[in-house]
Amino acid sequence: MDKGTLYSYPVSNYSGMVRDVIYRYVLPIDIRHPQELGGIKSPEYQAKFPTGKIPALEVGDLKLYESSVILDYLLPSPEEGERKYYNLLAERVHDIYHGAYQGIMYRPSTEDETRTGLEAFRFTIGELDRILGLMDGPLFGGKEIGRGDLVYPTFGFYLHILPNYHDFDVFADCADLADWWTAIKADDICRKVLKEIAAGLQEWEDAGHFSKLYGKQSVVDFI
Ligand SMILES: N[C@@H](CCC(=O)N[C@@H](CS)C(=O)NCC(=O)O)C(=O)O
16 A cells, blocks of 8 residues: 555544554554644645545545545455444444534533434444344454444543533443443553543543533543
């Protein structure tokens, strides 16, 4: 593979999905902050990546955004048969049903937006647990990390923000997913990515971001 560049922030959960694969397979891709192109909202960045979001990947003339497309480029789904499609379904459910509401965890939101968002997270978590229960675990990939497992960086956000600020028990009635989380935390690369996310969330805490939003501060301790 030609040498590439991934644009990513350490705290970004979607970028964490791609960073996992870069670390895990030691891919020749530099990880850079979008500020090097003027930031995600700059004309320079958006000329390359029109959504103004991360992750974004550049390899020669190829410019890609959307984590699932980048993951397809870097690592076509390793699973086969039913497991392949359940893994892709898990990733898709996360992107569509969680992704639309992710911002309610860390941006000012109305009560309605918050309620709808929390319902979407409950649906996403319940679906991930149900899909996992259709296969031998403990991981979506079985014994190895698979495509569906790459939703794990979002659980750093869930486990820090939802119990501390929304009285929301992330793994309630989701025994398979609770076991999955134990298996995720036992994997060295997952732990590396989760620590990057935890450090980013702690920086937000230290800067008073959550105390402004929620009126209190918490210590990041999910990993
Ligand atoms: N569906 C997109 C979601 C990407 C996304 O929401 N990225 C967030 C960071 S985790 C972002 O760039 N947020 C900045 C913004 O929306 O302004 C993907 O899978 O890549």
